Amino acid sequence: LAKTTQPISMDSYEGQEVNITCSHNNIATNDYITWYQQFPSQGPRFIIQGYKTKVTNEVASLFIPADRKSSTLSLPRVSLSDTAVYYCLVGNSSASKIIFGSGTRLSIRP
Amino acid sequence: DVKVTQSSRYLVKRTGEKVFLECVQDMDHENMFWYRQDPGLGLRLIYFSYDVKMKEKGDIPEGYSVSREKKERFSLILESASTNQTSMYLCASFPGGSGSPLHFGNGTRLTVT
Numbered sequence: 001l002a003k004t005t006q007p008i009s010m011d012s013y014e015g016q017e018v019n020i021t022c023s024h025n026n027i028a029t030n031d032y033i034t035w036y037q038q039f040p041s042q043g044p045r046f047i048i049q050g051y052k053t054k055v056t057n058e059v060a061s062l063f064i065p066a067d068r069k070s071s072t073l074s075l076p077r078v079s080l081s082d083t084a085v086y087y088c089l090v091g092n093s094s095a096s097k098i099i100f101g102s103g104t105r106l107s108i109r110p
Numbered sequence: 111d112v113k114v115t116q117s118s119r120y121l122v123k124r125t126g127e128k129v130f131l132e133c134v135q136d137m138d139h140e141n142m143f144w145y146r147q148d149p150g151l152g153l154r155l156i157y158f159s160y161d162v163k164m165k166e167k168g169d170i171p172e173g174y175s176v177s178r179e180k181k182e183r184f185s186l187i188l189e190s191a192s193t194n195q196t197s198m199y200l201c202a203s204f205p206g207g208s209g210s211p212l213h214f215g216n217g218t219r220l221t222v223t
Binding site: 034036041042043044045046049087098099100101102103 | 114143145152153154155158169198200201202204211212213214215216217219
């Protein structure tokens with residue numbers, strides 16, 4: 001399973017756009033990139049998933065360059081409620097041993 | 111929506127007790143996982159199961175065992191609880207197939223005294 005590297009923490013302010021980048025140099029051809037969000041005392045929850053280029057849903061966008069060795073989660077106009085830990089995972093349907101990295105602790109200030 | 115239910119939100123047990131943590135999912139998922147989460151250490155995989163009666167060790171299986179007698183239920187067993195097993199335990203399920211994410215329960219916070 002491809003190892004991922006993310007910043008340990010990030011700070012931002014309400015209303016700003018936040019971009020969190022994840023490195024995954026050993027990504028395999030059939031691997032997907034998935035991002036999760038975790039609030040204190042809760043399990044992680046799925047935010048967005050992509051394979052290449054750009055994916056957008058109601059909460060975030062995911063940008064994946066052509067070489068797929070990194071990806072960037074973009075949160076538009078963050079609010080205080082976006083304060084959480086964000087995890088990037090790389091894997092595919094056959095990867096049954098799913099390992100989480102350390103995640104990025106995002107703090108949003110008023 | 112997929113629902114992953116962990117039987118207890120909070121649990122307090124004594125050292126040496128046998129502890130059962132139960133997890134049930136309602137979407138017929140093939141794969142189920144148990145993680146523990148500790149401050150500064152992130153989520154660490156204890157065991158996972160890819161089918162009924164099948165199990166594989168994760169990164170930290172010592173002191174734990176699991177049981178998967180039915181597809182929807184995956185149990186984590188602490189044979190003899192110790193204080194260093196005080197942690198948040200998270201169960202997840204995963205259907206397999208491209209584009210399928212993990213679905214987590216809300217966790218069980220276990221305290222061993």
